[in-house]
Amino acid sequence: SSELTQDPAVSVALGQTVRITCQGDTLRTYYASWYQQKPGQAPVVVMYGEDNRPSGIPDRFSGSSSGNTASLTIAGAQAEDEADYYCNSRDSSGNRLVFGGGTKLTVL
Amino acid sequence: QLQLQESGPRLVKPSATLSLTCSVSGASIRSNTYYWGWIRQPPGKGLEWIGNIYHSGSTNYKPSLKSRVTISVDTSKNQFSLKLSSVTAADTAVYYCAKEYKDSFYYYMDVWGKGTTVTVSS
Numbered sequence: 001s002s003e004l005t006q007d008p009a010v011s012v013a014l015g016q017t018v019r020i021t022c023q024g025d026t027l028r029t030y031y032a033s034w035y036q037q038k039p040g041q042a043p044v045v046v047m048y049g050e051d052n053r054p055s056g057i058p059d060r061f062s063g064s065s066s067g068n069t070a071s072l073t074i075a076g077a078q079a080e081d082e083a084d085y086y087c088n089s090r091d092s093s094g095n096r097l098v099f100g101g102g103t104k105l106t107v108l
Numbered sequence: 109q110l111q112l113q114e115s116g117p118r119l120v121k122p123s124a125t126l127s128l129t130c131s132v133s134g135a136s137i138r139s140n141t142y143y144w145g146w147i148r149q150p151p152g153k154g155l156e157w158i159g160n161i162y163h164s165g166s167t168n169y170k171p172s173l174k175s176r177v178t179i180s181v182d183t184s185k186n187q188f189s190l191k192l193s194s195v196t197a198a199d200t201a202v203y204y205c206a207k208e209y210k211d212s213f214y215y216y217m218d219v220w221g222k223g224t225t226v227t228v229s230s
Contacts, residue, residue: 033216035155042204042223043155048216086155090215095168097145097208097215102154 004032004087004100011106012077020103022070022087030090032070034063037084037102046085047072074105082107110134112205112221120199120228126192130205130221137186138163143208144188145217146179148201156201160208161188195228202226 004024012018022032031050035043045054047063060075070089074081087100116128130144137144145160159169161179169177178191192199202225206217 031214033214035217037155042220043217044220045216045218048209048218049214052214054218084154088155088157088216093168096159096170097157099147099155099157 004089004098006085006087006100006103008101009104009106011108012074013108014079015076017073017075018077018105020072020074020085020105022072022089022100023068024089024098024100025068026089026092026098027065027068027070030094031065032063032087032089034070034072035086035088036081037086038082043086077105077107079107081105110207110219112207112219114203114205114221114224116224116226118224118226120195120226121230122196122228123194126190126195126199126226126228128190128203128205128224128226130188130190132186132188132207135207137181137188138183141209141211143168143210144181145206145208146190147204147206147217147220148199149204149223150198150201158190158192197228200226200228 033048036046037043046057051063062073064071086102091098111133113131120126143160146158161167176193181188202223204223205221207219
């Protein structure tokens with residue numbers, strides 16, 4: 001299967017830790033990447049590979065992977081982290097990308 | 109600093125062909141490490157990868173869209189383009205172009221255009 005599955009919505013109390021997950025068969029073979037999208041804005045990559053943060057992404061963001069599940073963890077969530085988060089990865093061909101359905105993160 | 113800018117008609121009639129161009133500035137589209145992709149997002153919905161192209165002209169398309177999609181590159185203008193034929197209202201979306209970094213380990217979009225809204229309506 002080339003599908004990636006995410007929980008539609010997750011909430012976290014301000015300052016607490018939250019994990020957003022992405023499941024799919026191809027994640028056993030390929031790394032996921034993670035994108036943050038705020039309303040009316042283009043997505044921004046926040047994590048790629050198992051645990052690689054692009055320049056400018058706070059170190060409270062971290063990534064991990066186990067089996068068919070990739071995870072994005074935000075340690076000490078801030079109000080500005082409230083956004084939609086999408087994972088993506090290669091499909092079974094290795095040459096095409098597929099997105100998860102997205103997770104809406106609410107910071108309470 | 110690399111920037112991407114989408115351009116093209118904002119309104120397309122049903123059954124017509126949607127055409128968009130992405131202009132790349134701040135880097136050469138001929139870079140060996142990068143692919144150049146199109147992604148769309150229907151109103152209130154998630155992201156959908158449409159396809160990509162390498163500077164050589166090699167393309168990859170989402171299987172369910174492959175029969176309607178053509179992505180091309182013009183290295184002399186540092187641009188790449190998307191054509192989507194036989195559009196319906198379901199093709200109404202924000203269309204993004206993006207630079208894709210791809211190697212044997214990693215594959216991700218590190219630079220995105222701001223997106224352009226395309227509405228399919230008569």
